[in-house]
Amino acid sequence: MAQNKKDPPKPDPKTKPEKGGNAGLTVGGTALLGVGKAGAAGTVSGSAVVMHNSDTGTSGALSGSAGVMATAGQKSVGAPSQPSDSTAAGAYGGVGVGVTFGNAGNAAALKQMTTTFSFNIAFEFGASIDLSGGNGFWQMSITGGVGYGCCFAKVDTTTGTVPSQ
Numbered sequence: 001m002a003q004n005k006k007d008p009p010k011p012d013p014k015t016k017p018e019k020g021g022n023a024g025l026t027v028g029g030t031a032l033l034g035v036g037k038a039g040a041a042g043t044v045s046g047s048a049v050v051m052h053n054s055d056t057g058t059s060g061a062l063s064g065s066a067g068v069m070a071t072a073g074q075k076s077v078g079a080p081s082q083p084s085d086s087t088a089a090g091a092y093g094g095v096g097v098g099v100t101f102g103n104a105g106n107a108a109a110l111k112q113m114t115t116t117f118s119f120n121i122a123f124e125f126g127a128s129i130d131l132s133g134g135n136g137f138w139q140m141s142i143t144g145g146v147g148y149g150c151c152f153a154k155v156d157t158t159t160g161t162v163p164s165q
Contacts, residue, residue, distance in 0.1 A: 021103060042066075115132065117153070
């Protein structure tokens with residue numbers, strides 16, 4: 001008697017991180033106080049993006065990213081877990097709105113953003129540039145807003161998306 005063999009299920013292309021392109025709007029905030037290898041920082045952002053890749057076409061997503069850390073010498077703690085090269089230099093606190101763009105082609109790729117480099121300067125009004133990346137994916141955000149101070153930070157972050165793929 002012949003068996004009826006089923007083809008194995010094909011992976012859903014929406015759950016595999018895909019390179020492509022995206023652009024959208026972002027809002028974020030950073031607070032920091034440190035002298036390089038001794039300091040603390042926190043960063044949070046939310047974005048709405050339109051993205052495209054050659055496998056699944058055009059889609060949209062909401063993403064949220066956050067990370068906090070404290071570092072002293074080669075010891076770093078935080079959420080998510082922080083590597084020993086986490087850095088906080090300067091003094092700054094501020095919030096802003098702006099644009100974001102990168103090479104993530106779907107929501108699963110946005111979740112690959114695991115490290116954020118943040119450059120901020122404000123004296124009442126100012127600007128921030130954040131570069132996030134991980135596993136070959138990157139996202140740049142440029143914001144303007146209110147705050148005070150000047151800083152650089154390297155903080156590992158966690159990113160969630162809607163849809164969650």
